Amino acid sequence: MAEAFMGEIKMIGFSFPPKGWAFCDGKKLNSQQHNALFSLLGNAFGGDQTNFALPDMRGCFPVGAGLGAGLTDRSWGEKGGVENAPLHPDQLPAHSHAVKAKSSAGESTNPSGNYWAAVKVSRGVVNAYDSNSDVSMNSGAIANTGGGHPHENMPPFLAIYFIIALQGTFPSRN
Numbered sequence: 802m803a804e805a806f807m808g809e810i811k812m813i814g815f816s817f818p819p820k821g822w823a824f825c826d827g828k829k830l831n832s833q834q835h836n837a838l839f840s841l842l843g844n845a846f847g848g849d850q851t852n853f854a855l856p857d858m859r860g861c862f863p864v865g866a867g868l869g870a871g872l873t874d875r876s877w878g879e880k881g882g883v884e885n886a887p888l889h890p891d892q893l894p895a896h897s898h899a900v901k902a903k904s905s906a907g908e909s910t911n912p913s914g915n916y917w918a919a920v921k922v923s924r925g926v927v928n929a930y931d932s933n934s935d936v937s938m939n940s941g942a943i944a945n946t947g948g949g950h951p952h953e954n955m956p957p958f959l960a961i962y963f964i965i966a967l968q969g970t971f972p973s974r975n
Contacts, residue, residue: 805822805966805969806970807966807967807968807970808842809965809969810863810965810966812961812963813964815962816962818964821966822964822965822966823855824855825858825963825965826855826857826858827856828854829848829854830853831852832851832853835967842856845877856878856963856965860884866878866879884953884955885952898943900917900943902917902937903916903935903936904919906918907929907931908928909928909931910928910929911930912930914932915931915932916934917931918931
């Protein structure tokens with residue numbers, strides 16, 4: 802295998818970084834001790850005047866930096882997204898919930914398994930339900946649903962390690 806470029810990132814199928822590599826886990830390195838790597842990464846992935854951070858790929862996936870046709874511009878080192886997100890009613894596709902009812906007098910006092918019906922009073926008993934429906938009621942007759950709780954929004958995945966070369970050939974610009 803050819804020597805790696807310093808700062809090169811790879812995925813590996815084993816559980817340790819080889820010599821000269823480190824996990825992409827956001828670890829902070831001293832910029833004086835790793836000045837060549839710091840000159841490539843700077844503080845793009847975090848850090849301060851003394852330290853710089855390696856990229857942190859734990860629990861996320863890489864996205865190409867830049868702007869593509871019809872895509873959102875992503876800056877180098879930008880992080881984004883959330884594992885769980887609440888779904889708001891305005892994000893649901895337009896749809897309706899028809900409420901069925903009976904336009905004539907009901908035959909039952911029991912709402913279980915029945916529909917709303919026109920009221921029929923027989924010997925002081927109100928029959929407000931019927932086993933059949935023939936009209937739709939106003940949509941305001943039923944309550945909204947949902948609790949606004951976050952839902953997982955993650956495609957299928959396979960967890961592997963990302964590593965970054967701490968040593969290697971310093972990349973030259975074209």
